[in-house]
Amino acid sequence: MDPVSQTDVVNLVIGLAVLALILYRQMQTRPVRANLRLSLILAIVGVVELTQFLQRQHHDDTTVIAALAGSLVLAAVLGAVRAATVRVWVAGGQAMRQGTWLTTVLWLVSLAIHLGYDYLVDGKGAQAGLGTASLTLYFAVTYAIQGLILQWRAQRITAQPDTRAPAASP
Numbered sequence: 001m002d003p004v005s006q007t008d009v010v011n012l013v014i015g016l017a018v019l020a021l022i023l024y025r026q027m028q029t030r031p032v033r034a035n036l037r038l039s040l041i042l043a044i045v046g047v048v049e050l051t052q053f054l055q056r057q058h059h060d061d062t063t064v065i066a067a068l069a070g071s072l073v074l075a076a077v078l079g080a081v082r083a084a085t086v087r088v089w090v091a092g093g094q095a096m097r098q099g100t101w102l103t104t105v106l107w108l109v110s111l112a113i114h115l116g117y118d119y120l121v122d123g124k125g126a127q128a129g130l131g132t133a134s135l136t137l138y139f140a141v142t143y144a145i146q147g148l149i150l151q152w153r154a155q156r157i158t159a160q161p162d163t164r165a166p167a168a169s170p
Contacts, residue, residue, distance in 0.1 A: 007056070008132045011049050015111075015135035018042060022143060023107055026099035032088060032154035039144035046137025053133030067121045067130055074113060075138045079145030082106045086146070088153045095154030114138050 054064065085102040088095060118131025 007052070008129045011053075011129075011132040011135060014045070014049070015132065015139065018136055018139050019107065019111060022139065023099075023104055026086070026103055026107070029096055029098045032095040032097045032150050034151050036144055036147060039140050039147060042136055042140035042143065046134065046140050049136055050133050053129060063121075064130065067118065068134060070121070071114060071117055071131075071134060071138055072141050074117060075110070075142035076145045078106065078110045078113065079142035080149055082110070082142070083146045083149035083153070086150055088150060088157060090157055093158075095158050097150055097154070110142060111135075 050068075082103055085106060086097050086099050088097045090096070114135065115131045118134075121130075
């Protein structure tokens with residue numbers, strides 16, 4: 001296996017580990033928080049992986065930029081679609097969220113779309129491996145968009161006035 005292929009495998013393994021962590025967290029009941037820390041960490045790791053890929057050999061900058069832009073637009077759209085599948089409710093005055101089975105399926109579809117898009121754009125050409133090199137960055141964007149939409153949904157439901165009758169005073 002040549003070094004390029006080894007790097008691709010390492011990037012894919014990192015991406016799959018990130019996906020496993022995200023899926024685990026998505027299926028748990030958790031408070032909705034205005035915290036993009038995980039997205040920021042993923043973005044930093046993603047930029048490092050992408051930079052290493054771009055330094056390995058000469059790439060057509062225009063093709064790379066176009067492919068990345070298309071991929072990150074797909075990430076944003078799929079994050080928005082996936083956000084609609086996450087249950088959001090209020091319990092004890094705190095907005096809570098939990099992913100559904102459809103959320104999990106859409107995460108897997110998102111991975112397939114990202115890698116499929118990369119293959120269709122230039123899977124065997126000079127940019128081969130861009131999809132695996134940008135996978136963690138893709139996850140950062142799609143996770144951040146999903147999180148921002150969930151925060152917006154949580155703010156909407158917690159801002160609604162409580163229409164239940166107040167408890168009677170003794």
